[in-house]
Amino acid sequence: MSSLRIVHLSDFHCDGSPELRAALARLVDRAIDCGPDLVVVTGDLSADGRPGELDIVAAELERFGSVPRVVLPGNRDLVPSVGPPGEARPLPADSDLDYFLALEPALGFGFDDVATDPPAAIDADPETRFSSRFGRLETRHADPRVQLVAVNSTPRLRPAELERAARRLRRAPEGVLRIFALHHGLLPVPGRKLRDGDLANRAGDLLALLLELKVDLVLHGHVHRAHAWLVSDGHHEMVVASAGALVNDGRRDASFNEILVGGGRLEVRRRSVATGEPSLLFQTTRPG
Template sequence: MRLVQLSDIHFGGENKEAVEAATAWIRDARPDLVVVAGDLTLDGKTPEFDAAAAWLKRLPDPMIVVPGNHDTPFVGPRELFERFTRTWGRFKDRFGDEDGAAWRAPGVTVSSLNTARAAQVRWNWSKGAVSRGQIRRVVRELEAAPAGDLRVVVCHHPLMEVLGGPMTAKVHGGVDAANHFVQAGADVILSGHIHLPFVTAVPFGDGKTQAIGSGTLSHRERGAAPGFNVIEVEPGCVRVQALAYEHGKFNAWRTWACDRRSPNENGAA
């Protein structure tokens, strides 16, 4: 099974050449699932959402889309009004519910949660948050997955800080969420936000749950060229290849290979 993981396209500030090249690459690859892990827009403006929706229609189905912190309207009086009265209206009108998108095919179960918030009891609203209700729902979905399924969680913010990352996520409830998802058997937790590809083991349970972050297709680069991830799922292994757009084409920037749990294993220590 092959998954494509995209995030942080930031329409309004997208790298147009990289976006077009990614479109062609993904259409040719015909992945089993396209995951879009948030920040489709730059400022949450209607034309940016329209551009993002038009682009995603060019990519193959099936697809899961979750929002990021940039996908709330916040530039201009009308946008600020909508931010607090219809926070996810623009997103929902084009991509469906902002929280709880799920997908299943033979061998894989995918759950998602929205870690972005319109406002928080802290100055930097762009950081992430996870509620107890979201944790409970995702845990139920993971535990209901058939034995042997690759259990995938999708969100925008990395639930735990990435060592050496170019920026922080500081997700309220993130460590607790990661711990619960590991115990429920999550194999991979896909995110974006920091604009730099990474793969790192979540330090709970048996250490086999991998946090996987994808880069950006915008001009807001932070240590890597614009790109996205390709995830190959094999019976005993998950392989991740971060592709980077350089010199007019996508090349492998870095690759990782991670052991999978056997069907009779779970996430508990």
């Protein structure tokens, strides 16, 4: 297989603020500088799935030009939340007003998207809002080097969607890099205290299935930590890599991952958005 360079971006939580817009522009600059063959974005592009937030991200991702892009939604893009970045919470059950505002964010005060006209039909429901800008919620990319399937894990992974993904992965020719992408995690990662809903439902079964399908690489977001695990069932090995977030929580700077495959190696690097500097997260000589 000839070499392949992937940039894996995640969790921009773009709220339209000048700070996050500038950070997102810098992140895209850094990612373009890597010269990627493929861009994978694993969800939570927006703070709350508002049309204005999604439009900003769509315009930034357009800057990758002809580089193929696979863009997945996260919980924040599809389920209105009321918490600070990274702290998605369920809708308050005891407040009709909050519930109403969460369902109809354009009616809230101080939001960017306050409109005098009713929202266009295309922006009426969160899934359509997302897919009209970024394509299908369940998507894929195939070229002579790679077979990637991406699934929507919000609110849960759906069996029918997984079955379709499994069929595609089974059909992948020998020697092609098999990638599975989703928003939610499959394993705990250091430095992140797990919260309810952080991991995909039936994550253990899914790991076993992906190993059986000879998946080489899993890409996910949501946990806001750049990390990579090597997982094996004794027959097959697979790298599970999570990307960092754009939001800066004060302890770690914004980052994305760069993945290099080819020449008998697979390497995952964390790239700082502030400096562009890479740090090695994982390296193996197994996949070729």
